[in-house]
Amino acid sequence: xxxxxxxxxxxxxxxxxxxxxxxxxxxxxxxxxxxxxxxxxxxxxxxxxxxxxxxxxxxxxxxxxxxxxxxxxxxxxxxxxxxxxxxxxxxxxxxxxxxxxxxxxxxxxxxxxxxxxxxxxxxxxxxxxxxxxxxxxxxxxxxxxxxxxxxxxxxxxxxxxxxxxxxxxxxxxxxxxxxxxxxxxxxxxxxxxxxxxxxxxxxxxxxxx
Amino acid sequence: xxxxxxxxxxxxxxxxxxxxxxxxxxxxxxxxxxxxxxxxxxxxxxxxxxxxxxxxxxxxxxxxxxxxxxxxxxxxxxxxxxxxxxxxxxxxxxxxxxxxxxxxxxxxxxxxxxxxxxxxxxxxxxxxxxxxxxxxxxxxxxxxxxxxxxxxxxxxxxxxxxxxxxxxxxxxxxxxxxxxxxxxxxxxxxxxxxxxxxxxxxxxxxxxxxxxxxxxxxxxxxxxxxxxxxxxxxxxxxxxxxxxxxxxxxxxxxxxxxxxxxxxxxxxxxxxxxxxxxxxxxxxxxxxxxxxxxxxxxxxxxxxxxxxxxxxxxxxxxxxxxxxxxxxxxxxxxxxxxxxxxxxxxxxxxxxxxxxxxxxxxxxxxxxxxxxxxxxxxxxxxxxxxxxxxxxxxxxxxxxxxxxxxxxxxxxxxxxxxxxxxxxxxxxxxxxxxxxxxxxxxxxxxxxxxxxxxxxxxxxxxxxxxxxxxxxxxxxxxxxxxxxxxxxxxxxxxxxxxxxxxxxxxxxxxxxxxxxxxxxxxxxxxxxxxxxxxxxxxxxxxxxxxxxxxxxxxxxxxxxxxxxxxx
Numbered sequence: 001x002x003x004x005x006x007x008x009x010x011x012x013x014x015x016x017x018x019x020x021x022x023x024x025x026x027x028x029x030x031x032x033x034x035x036x037x038x039x040x041x042x043x044x045x046x047x048x049x050x051x052x053x054x055x056x057x058x059x060x061x062x063x064x065x066x067x068x069x070x071x072x073x074x075x076x077x078x079x080x081x082x083x084x085x086x087x088x089x090x091x092x093x094x095x096x097x098x099x100x101x102x103x104x105x106x107x108x109x110x111x112x113x114x115x116x117x118x119x120x121x122x123x124x125x126x127x128x129x130x131x132x133x134x135x136x137x138x139x140x141x142x143x144x145x146x147x148x149x150x151x152x153x154x155x156x157x158x159x160x161x162x163x164x165x166x167x168x169x170x171x172x173x174x175x176x177x178x179x180x181x182x183x184x185x186x187x188x189x190x191x192x193x194x195x196x197x198x199x200x201x202x203x204x205x206x207x208x209x
Numbered sequence: 210x211x212x213x214x215x216x217x218x219x220x221x222x223x224x225x226x227x228x229x230x231x232x233x234x235x236x237x238x239x240x241x242x243x244x245x246x247x248x249x250x251x252x253x254x255x256x257x258x259x260x261x262x263x264x265x266x267x268x269x270x271x272x273x274x275x276x277x278x279x280x281x282x283x284x285x286x287x288x289x290x291x292x293x294x295x296x297x298x299x300x301x302x303x304x305x306x307x308x309x310x311x312x313x314x315x316x317x318x319x320x321x322x323x324x325x326x327x328x329x330x331x332x333x334x335x336x337x338x339x340x341x342x343x344x345x346x347x348x349x350x351x352x353x354x355x356x357x358x359x360x361x362x363x364x365x366x367x368x369x370x371x372x373x374x375x376x377x378x379x380x381x382x383x384x385x386x387x388x389x390x391x392x393x394x395x396x397x398x399x400x401x402x403x404x405x406x407x408x409x410x411x412x413x414x415x416x417x418x419x420x421x422x423x424x425x426x427x428x429x430x431x432x433x434x435x436x437x438x439x440x441x442x443x444x445x446x447x448x449x450x451x452x453x454x455x456x457x458x459x460x461x462x463x464x465x466x467x468x469x470x471x472x473x474x475x476x477x478x479x480x481x482x483x484x485x486x487x488x489x490x491x492x493x494x495x496x497x498x499x500x501x502x503x504x505x506x507x508x509x510x511x512x513x514x515x516x517x518x519x520x521x522x523x524x525x526x527x528x529x530x531x532x533x534x535x536x537x538x539x540x541x542x543x544x545x546x547x548x549x550x551x552x553x554x555x556x557x558x559x560x561x562x563x564x565x566x567x568x569x570x571x572x573x574x575x576x577x578x579x580x581x582x583x584x585x586x587x588x589x590x591x592x593x594x595x596x597x598x599x600x601x602x603x604x605x606x607x608x609x610x611x612x613x614x615x616x617x618x619x620x621x622x623x624x625x626x627x628x629x630x631x632x633x634x635x636x637x638x639x640x641x642x643x644x645x646x647x648x649x650x651x652x653x654x655x656x657x658x659x660x661x662x663x664x665x666x667x668x669x670x671x672x673x674x675x676x677x678x679x680x681x682x683x684x685x686x687x688x689x690x691x692x693x694x695x696x697x698x699x700x701x702x703x704x705x706x707x708x709x710x711x712x713x714x715x716x717x718x719x720x721x722x723x724x725x726x727x728x729x730x731x732x733x734x735x736x737x738x739x740x741x742x743x744x745x746x747x748x749x750x751x752x753x754x755x756x757x758x759x760x761x762x763x764x765x766x767x768x769x770x771x772x773x774x775x776x
Contacts, residue, residue: 041274042266044285045248048257048431051279053266074609081614092268101272139610146608161609166596169617170262170269174594177614178621182555183259183593185424189385192552196389203545204393207685209400 004068007088008057016056040100058098058108063115064090069131070118071164073142081177084168092167093160107159114156121153214456216242216492217771219477221463221507224314225753226740226760227498228441228449229357233764235454239771242490243446244461244479246499247284247310252317252442256282256432262595270596278595282318282432284311292650296657301638304531304658305704306502312459313442314500315707316753318430321410321438321559322586323363324750325354327372329569333634333746337572337580339665340634340746344717344726347374353758355380361439361757362417364557365409372582373406373565382414385425387561388554390546390589390625395562397680398585403567410559411439411754420444428593429558438558461488464653465511466495466520466736474520474736477507480651494767494776497713498740498760502531502641505712505742506656508723509643521730521738524720527713528641531658532747534708535583535631536701537670539691541681542604546623554590554622562587566749579668583631583749585676591622600624603689624689625681629673630706632749634665639703641712660703671696710752713742728763735776739763 040055059067071084071093084090097108118141122130126137133141145157168174175181192200217239220227227243234241257280262269265279272279276287285291286309295306309315328347333340351374358376364384367375384407387395395405412429413422413436420436420443429438436443449455460482467489469475476491497504505528511520519527566582598617601624605616638661643654674694681688693699716722719731728743730736739760741752770776 038273041272042279044274044287044291046266046275046279048255048280049260051257051260051265075613076610078611078614092263096267099267101267101274103270103272104267142609161602162596162599165599165602165617166268167263169594169598170596172261172263174263175261178594178598178617179551180591180594180621181551182553182591183261183426184553185426186553187424189425189556190553191386192389192392192549196549196552197392199549200389200393200545204396207545207683209396209683 004065004085004090006064007091013057016054038101053095053099055098055100057094058112059094063112064094065131066115066119066129067093069138070142070160071167073138074161074164075168082173084164087168087171087173089164089167093163096163107163110155110159111163114153114160117153117156214240214242216240216490218242218494218496218767219244219490219492220496220498221477221504222314222498222500222740223312223441223446223457224316224498224500224740225441225756227496228313228316228445229757229760230496230498230739230764231455232445232449233761234768235449235452237765237768238452238454239768241449241455242492243455243457244463244477244490245312245457245459246462246482247286247312247314247459249459250284250311250313250317250442252282252313252432252436252440253434256434258427258431258434262593268596277318277430280428280431282311282430283309286310293655294647294649295655296644296647298657298659301658302660302662303702304660305702306656306658306709307704307707308500308503312457313440313446316440317432317442319440319753320751321412321429322563322751323358323361323409323411323754324584325374325376326350326748326750326755327374329372330746330748330750333581339580341714341716341721343745344715344722350755350758350762353762354754357754357758357761361411361444362413362420363409363411363754364407364414366407368404368406370404370406370565371569381409384408384410384414384561385556388556388590389549389552390543390554390622391560391562391587393543393546393684394587394589394625394680397684398564400683401680403564405562406565408559408561408563410557412557412559413437418444423557425553425557426555462651463499463507464651466497466507467491468511468513468515468520468733472733474733480653485651493771494735494737496737496739496764496767497742498738500740501710501712501742501744502656504738504740505641506643508713510654516732521713521723521732521736523732524722526721527723529637530635530711530714530745531639531641531709532633532635532711532744533703534706534747534749534751535633535666535669536628536706537673537691537696537699538626538628539674539677539681540624540626540689541677541684541686542689543623543625543681543684543686545685548619549622552591552622554592560587577672579665579672581632581634581665581669581749583629583669583673585673586628586630587625588628589622589625625686627677627680629670629677630749630751631666631669631673633747634663635711635746636661636663658703662700662703667696667700669696670700674699708747708752710741710744710747713738714745715743716745727766728759729767737763737767
């Protein structure tokens, strides 16, 4: 199999490195936590029309590859719909776990720990890295993480799945799959189809409302 | 700095109150200077209209830098503004204060819901003995509601509901047809005996004054480059500037009103945020419209030997009777919406329907354990996916891999949510004062908030949740969040609905109010307050339309007085 090709260009990657080297120190002047904004974030007045996520990425190439393998077990390609890695979901997860914001810190800890665990555990189970395993082996491996809710790796599964689905369905390919047909200007608002209304009316009648 | 233009009026702030005041005064031929604390802002070039979440950092998710998500229009603000803190008094409930630093203020990303206060709302004390009456009646403000709605463009229909005034024929724009889940919710509410109304939102449905009609795509909270949504930066400020009578200075943080001779305000002093310079400007009249709490802060910081408790504060009520809106919400999963297939649910961003308060008669008969009403805002549908989309997998029978996509398709658009927005009664425990020690980065004393919900609001929040749960249950659904019915747990924090009003209320009695019924200070007659600070009560009906209608009325009075040389 061919490895995961990051969708990030080299120029952007070099920019992250330069930002990492000019690391910002947190002001000790602030009086209370409640009004500190996040250093190294995109700031409080970012360019909204041409956005960027300027922080350096923390995953190694190997970790990114493993993330791709895992996201594609959650959302493999199906008919017209590309796999999660095809639309760059692993890059997004890397962006997320690398972010300086508080709300991604928990995911960072869970995902990075989970990736290390999977790396070791796959070799332990199958004698080879997960990406080299058969689809049956990969699915069985994921199934264990998904169902054994008392195990620490279940948390990893939950975070990874949330990030994979969120990362995927926010892309144009995801829109096409899930059936989001908005974001197009129109002269008049069409509302639901007559057929959809008819179906709804029947369901409501069945409930007596 | 030598001032070349002799200004008639200085307006502090460019949001709903300041923007409307500037529009009225400049059109009347007065020379106006507007001072805005934030930066210049142009929605036409800065609004990310069709950008999708995958183009934004973290898929557009909320962060401390952009609390309402990456694409939200707010500049340099949110619950905190860097270097410009506020504090909460120890032992109190938390109050949160949302501020932007941009021309147009919060009108650039506001919720656009534009409800008229009703006749009961102007005389609440007379009706149930709580709070205070307004110095004006509904009939006095009604013509100004008409004019404001005509100018900004508001959707809606006449329903003839109690204390929910209709507009005269020909003013309101026909709202778009309801979405699929809204048809269901409307039926569900009506089945419970609760009438549903067409949404009143400040979003054009037909072209007007060089503004395009809504094209039913992209989120209004990003701002609107086609000017269909009302924001002062596209609707009020450009025509005011075009008169040649309005000059706007941005990055100008006003912190005091300066007094001259004969008990007259002489002008204001501001800090140029770019250079740190302190600059004073003068005019015949000063208008504060910096937002309820910020206007109070300026008055309190304007204290001097003659006014040791702050300017315009002989009543001692500056900063007092701070109010927000009572908020509580719930969400549900409705199986009958599963597998309905794609439909365009973008519409005009806002829901196309809302639920006005229906319990006036029950309250008059003392059948409810809380005295004032709330309206319900509804949500749901197949909106543009954000990170929250992953949550619908919780309803899926397939955990991962083959079959999950199909489940996601079937579950997309099956969630609904409800937000109750209710009236808070002003109380002695909710107010703002100057913090005795904390100053902002400019060295200006900051506000310290005191907050405490009363039983009136807590019981109302519990009633909201119970109503939502009942409807979700009637629709065969399951409550997915907002499950508790303990009002203390359900109620959102003070300030969180971003409807903070009060702090310089209007009245007929100079000993209990800060301004008269024209927004004119009792103590300093060439000082006006034309923002939400003057509201003596805060009905459930979101305050912006009323702030603008009052500003239009009172700025007109102000202009008349200048013309008559009374100021």
